[in-house]
Amino acid sequence: NAGVTQTPKFQVLKTGQSMTLQCAQDMNHNSMYWYRQDPGMGLRLIYYSASEGTTDKGEVPNGYNVSRLNKREFSLRLESAAPSQTSVYFCASRRGGSYEQYFGPGTRLTVT
Amino acid sequence: GENVEQHPSTLSVQEGDSAVIKCTYSDSASNYFPWYKQELGKRPQLIIDIRSNVGEKKDQRIAVTLNKTAKHFSLHITETQPEDSAVYFCAALPSTSGTYKYIFGTGTRLKVLA
Numbered sequence: 273n274a275g276v277t278q279t280p281k282f283q284v285l286k287t288g289q290s291m292t293l294q295c296a297q298d299m300n301h302n303s304m305y306w307y308r309q310d311p312g313m314g315l316r317l318i319y320y321s322a323s324e325g326t327t328d329k330g331e332v333p334n335g336y337n338v339s340r341l342n343k344r345e346f347s348l349r350l351e352s353a354a355p356s357q358t359s360v361y362f363c364a365s366r367r368g369g370s371y372e373q374y375f376g377p378g379t380r381l382t383v384t
Numbered sequence: 385g386e387n388v389e390q391h392p393s394t395l396s397v398q399e400g401d402s403a404v405i406k407c408t409y410s411d412s413a414s415n416y417f418p419w420y421k422q423e424l425g426k427r428p429q430l431i432i433d434i435r436s437n438v439g440e441k442k443d444q445r446i447a448v449t450l451n452k453t454a455k456h457f458s459l460h461i462t463e464t465q466p467e468d469s470a471v472y473f474c475a476a477l478p479s480t481s482g483t484y485k486y487i488f489g490t491g492t493r494l495k496v497l498a
Contacts, residue, residue: 303484312393314473314488315428328483331385362427366484371416371435371477373486375427 274298276376278363284382285353293348293379295363302368304346306330306338308359309378315362321346353383386411386478390489397464398497405492407474408456416477417457419448422491423470431472432459464496 306318317330321340363376415436420428474489
C-alpha cells in the first residue's frame with residue numbers, strides 16, 4: 273500500500289507557464305482534496321472531490337482547475353502560473369464514513 | 385465564513401514540561417476536531433482527534449479537550465521530548481458544510497529544548 277502519492281516532488285515554473293500536479297491513492301477512498309500550505313497560513317482547501325465525477329470549490333480555488341479522472345486519481349492544474357501560487361501543495365484522501373484524512377508527501381512549487 | 389484560530393503561533397518548552405495549544409472555532413455545529421503534527425519537510429500526520437459528543441480524549445502523552453460552550457479545543461502534550469518538536473495544526477469540520485470541508489488553524493511551532 274503506497275497510500276497517497278504525488279508527483280512531482282518539486283517544480284519550478286516561470287510566470288505564465290502551465291502544469292498539472294498529479295495525485296493518486298490506492299486505499300479505495302471516495303473523497304479527495306487539494307490543499308496549499310503557505311508560511312503562517314496553515315492548510316487552505318483549493319478543491320474537494322466527494323466521489324468520482326464530482327468536484328467542489330474550497331476556500332482558494334481561483335487560478336486552479338481540477339479533474340477527478342477516476343476513483344484513484346485527482347489532478348490539479350495551473351493554467352497560467354503566477355508567483356502568488358508559489359506554495360507547497362498537499363493532496364489528501366478520506367474513506368467514506370470516516371473523518372480521517374490521509375495526506376500525500378506534497379509538491380513544492382516555485383513560480384518565478 | 386467558518387474560521388479556526390490557533391494560539392500560540394510559537395511555543396518553547398523545556399524537555400519534560402507540558403505544552404498546551406488552543407484553538408477556537410466559529411461554527412457551533414462543528415462536530416469533528418483533529419490535530420495534526422507536521423515535521424519539517426514532511427506531510428501532516430493525524431495524532432489525535434475528538435468528536436463533538438466527547439469532552440476529552442487521551443492517547444499516552446497526548447490529550448485533547450473540547451469545550452463546546454466556549455467553542456474551543458486544546459491539545460495537551462505531557463512530558464515533552466525533543467522529538468515532539470514540530471508544527472501542530474488543529475482543524476474543525478463545520479457540520480453545515482455537508483461536504484467534509486475541513487478548516488485548519490494556522491499552526492503552532494513547538495520547540496522542545498533539551
